[in-house]
Amino acid sequence: MPNHVPTELRPEYPIRTERLLLRPLAIGDVDALLTYRGRPDVCRYVPFEPMDRRVIDDRLAAGWATTTLTDEGQALTLGAELARTGELVGDVVLFWRSREHRGGEIGYVLNPDFAGHGYATEAAREMLRLGFDGLGLHRIVARIDERNDASAKLARRLGMRQEARLVHNEMFKGEWSTEIDFAMLAEEWPAHRDAEQGR
Numbered sequence: 370m371p372n373h374v375p376t377e378l379r380p381e382y383p384i385r386t387e388r389l390l391l392r393p394l395a396i397g398d399v400d401a402l403l404t405y406r407g408r409p410d411v412c413r414y415v416p417f418e419p420m421d422r423r424v425i426d427d428r429l430a431a432g433w434a435t436t437t438l439t440d441e442g443q444a445l446t447l448g449a450e451l452a453r454t455g456e457l458v459g460d461v462v463l464f465w466r467s468r469e470h471r472g473g474e475i476g477y478v479l480n481p482d483f484a485g486h487g488y489a490t491e492a493a494r495e496m497l498r499l500g501f502d503g504l505g506l507h508r509i510v511a512r513i514d515e516r517n518d519a520s521a522k523l524a525r526r527l528g529m530r531q532e533a534r535l536v537h538n539e540m541f542k543g544e545w546s547t548e549i550d551f552a553m554l555a556e557e558w559p560a561h562r563d564a565e566q567g568r
């Protein structure tokens with residue numbers, strides 16, 4: 370396990386997991402992205418509103434075009450496609466929050482049509498792997514609205530520990546949100562990196 374100040378992350382794509390291929394999002398993904406990122410229920414607890422085609426186009430041209438992490442403050446968003454069929458099932462993100470503290474954060478969004486198979490867990494685990502084994506991070510967090518049960522279950526499934534409950538921490542989409550914070554340290558990662566896929 371690397372124990373160094375992070376320098377950069379330059380993955381080779383696609384990244385293969387048991388059932389998925391992770392790779393940068395592309396213009397050909399717009400329709401698939403619209404089908405889930407355009408849905409109010411999917412966006413209920415994430416920090417963006419349902420997206421239309423123009424917003425998705427803008428993201429593809431800007432933030433989602435990032436394929437490497439070279440400095441803190443950057444985020445790597447990858448699409449997760451089913452290796453078997455090529456369908457885009459969702460997307461995952463790794464934020465590099467701090468170079469000095471070697472800190473990162475993960476996020477994940479899944480098309481509900483593909484829920485309940487462990488795909489989001491499988492993709493998110495790969496982002497932990499990129500953060501710890503690739504970038505040499507020391508600590509990776511997930512910040513979740515307390516009402517978002519599916520997301521909290523996923524963080525626990527990854528082996529992340531709940532550390533904090535911040536009551537009415539943010540005004541989120543017009544109401545106070547209580548945030549629960551999950552974390553994993555680099556020293557905890559080896560016990561979880563080879564977890565049975567998805568579980």
Ligand SMILES: CC(C)(COP(=O)(O)OP(=O)(O)OC[C@H]1O[C@@H](n2cnc3c(N)ncnc32)[C@H](O)[C@@H]1OP(=O)(O)O)[C@@H](O)C(=O)NCCC(=O)NCCS
Pocket residue numbers: 410411412414415476477478479480483484485486487488489490491512513514517519520522523566567568
């Ligand atoms: C959060 C979110 C990604 C979770 O989706 P999910 O389908 O529950 O997660 P997974 O794809 O990992 O699937 C896990 C489920 O599949 C089941 N499953 C079936 N086969 C499985 C396998 N091989 N491996 C793991 N889980 C499997 C699990 O038991 C679990 O079901 P359960 O919650 O009923 O126990 C999804 O609800 C979502 O995209 N929400 C909207 C966006 C969002 O809120 N993102 C998080 C912001 S903090």
